[in-house]
Amino acid sequence: MVDKQSCLSSGRCLRAEPRAFVEDEDHLAEATAAARELSRERLVEIARNCPSIAITVFDDDGNEVDLGRSPG
Numbered sequence: 001m002v003d004k005q006s007c008l009s010s011g012r013c014l015r016a017e018p019r020a021f022v023e024d025e026d027h028l029a030e031a032t033a034a035a036r037e038l039s040r041e042r043l044v045e046i047a048r049n050c051p052s053i054a055i056t057v058f059d060d061d062g063n064e065v066d067l068g069r070s071p072g
């Protein structure tokens with residue numbers, strides 16, 4: 001659920017939830033299995049704080065959760 005093409009390596013998601021997000025060898029964020037244990041509200045909060053809109057949250061049915069951002 002992290003689009004590495006868009007990640008700016010800001011580290012915000014890693015600082016917010018160090019178990020749920022780690023950085024790869026290129027310093028790009030990736031979600032771990034622990035991210036599934038976070039509440040949807042917490043994940044949405046982290047996604048909304050991503051400066052590059054690189055984080056997408058999915059519900060239990062695999063549908064993308066609306067982050068409340070305006071289009072464009």
Ligand code: SF4
Nearest residue numbers: 007008010011013050
């Ligand atoms: S908050 Fe967004 S830009 Fe920053 S490290 Fe995480 S995914 Fe990358």
